[in-house]
Amino acid sequence: MKVLVVGGAGYIGSHMVKMLDKAGHAVTTLDNLSNGYRDAVKYGEFVEGDIADEALLNQLFSDTGFDGVMHFASYIQVGESVEKPSMYYRNNVSNTQTLLDAMVEHGIKNFIFSSTAATFGEPEYTPIDEKHPQKPINPYGHSKLMVEQILADFDHAYGLKSVSLRYFNAAGADPEGELGERHVPETHLIPLVLQAASGRRQNITIFGEDYDTPDGTCIRDYIHINDLCSAHLLGLEHLVAGGDSRAYNMGNGQGYSIKEVIDVAKKVSGNDFDVLTGPRRDGDPARLVADSTLLQAELDWKPEYTELEMIIQHAWEWEKKVDSWQ
Numbered sequence: 001m002k003v004l005v006v007g008g009a010g011y012i013g014s015h016m017v018k019m020l021d022k023a024g025h026a027v028t029t030l031d032n033l034s035n036g037y038r039d040a041v042k043y044g045e046f047v048e049g050d051i052a053d054e055a056l057l058n059q060l061f062s063d064t065g066f067d068g069v070m071h072f073a074s075y076i077q078v079g080e081s082v083e084k085p086s087m088y089y090r091n092n093v094s095n096t097q098t099l100l101d102a103m104v105e106h107g108i109k110n111f112i113f114s115s116t117a118a119t120f121g122e123p124e125y126t127p128i129d130e131k132h133p134q135k136p137i138n139p140y141g142h143s144k145l146m147v148e149q150i151l152a153d154f155d156h157a158y159g160l161k162s163v164s165l166r167y168f169n170a171a172g173a174d175p176e177g178e179l180g181e182r183h184v185p186e187t188h189l190i191p192l193v194l195q196a197a198s199g200r201r202q203n204i205t206i207f208g209e210d211y212d213t214p215d216g217t218c219i220r221d222y223i224h225i226n227d228l229c230s231a232h233l234l235g236l237e238h239l240v241a242g243g244d245s246r247a248y249n250m251g252n253g254q255g256y257s258i259k260e261v262i263d264v265a266k267k268v269s270g271n272d273f274d275v276l277t278g279p280r281r282d283g284d285p286a287r288l289v290a291d292s293t294l295l296q297a298e299l300d301w302k303p304e305y306t307e308l309e310m311i312i313q314h315a316w317e318w319e320k321k322v323d324s325w326q
């Protein structure tokens with residue numbers, strides 16, 4: 001297949017580009033490098049540019065007959081989205097529509113969309129399946145749900161087929177050690193904990209220890225980056241084979257608390273570090289765990305790296321190489 005990966009220079013996109021290339025597909029990355037890194041794109045073609053640039057999209061889509069587009073180019077910070085909603089709706093919704101319009105114009109029918117658990121808002125029950133009401137509680141979640149809605153309408157009107165994958169907590173790194181997580185600023189738990197383990201940070205602060213969970217800290221569903229990417233590939237294969245549009249929740253199905261993550265990080269790294277307790281962070285549900293039964297049943301997805309220790313081991317190998325990528 002010929003695949004365009006939008007946001008292929010970012011954390012998830014760069015792993016996707018590698019997986020597509022290794023599977024024998026012709027991959028092109030389009031990335032404006034606002035949050036990605038040119039040197040993270042180790043496979044395929046690279047085009048620097050923005051999905052807001054209609055002329056560039058028209059040129060790309062005229063020159064290459066892509067079988068599908070995977071879209072990873074979003075802003076992802078919940079707190080920032082509350083402070084700067086315009087930025088989130090502009091990039092995550094308006095610019096995505098520009099991309100979809102160009103696809104429709106050029107007859108490119110298959111789209112894989114990075115959605116999020118944040119489209120559900122405060123969980124009414126866990127594990128969260130696809131029937132759970134979608135009531136986002138922040139602009140980030142709203143922006144992703146709006147695109148899911150646009151996709152349903154574009155399918156109906158224009159026949160654009162899509163698979164939306166609602167990620168829970170993407171984590172880990174390339175098992176071969178070539179790629180990893182590189183956000184600036186880093187806000188995610190596992191990379192921050194590993195920075196404390198390597199001595200790049202002095203300590204880690206747990207945001208709240210008084211939740212209604214067994215050890216009082218929040219429970220999340222960490223899914224290995226390669227398992228996440230393999231679902232995207234299955235989604236595209238499903239669409240290219242003529243399958244209809246779908247939306248799936250995607251996680252490990254297994255929840256781990258913040259304290260469990262910290263304990264495993266200490267074990268994997270062999271290093272001790274200070275753990276502080278701070279106040280709760282706004283908008284953090286106590287427990288977010290995915291029910292991925294539908295994805296497994298319908299696309300035959302089988303997560304390979306389900307153990308938290310393995311996920312953290314791969315992230316730790318990447319953290320240890322910080323001098324080579326920072």
Ligand code: UFG
Binds near residue numbers: 076170187205208288
């Ligand atoms: N946490 C800490 N200390 C830190 C950082 C995080 O205690 O220094 C806690 C958070 O409060 C949360 C847990 O660790 O309870 C995980 O936090 P992350 O920021 O790593 O991940 P989130 O669960 O908040 O975010 C993820 C995705 C978002 C998505 C959100 C809701 O990264 O894009 O799930 O689905 F919006």
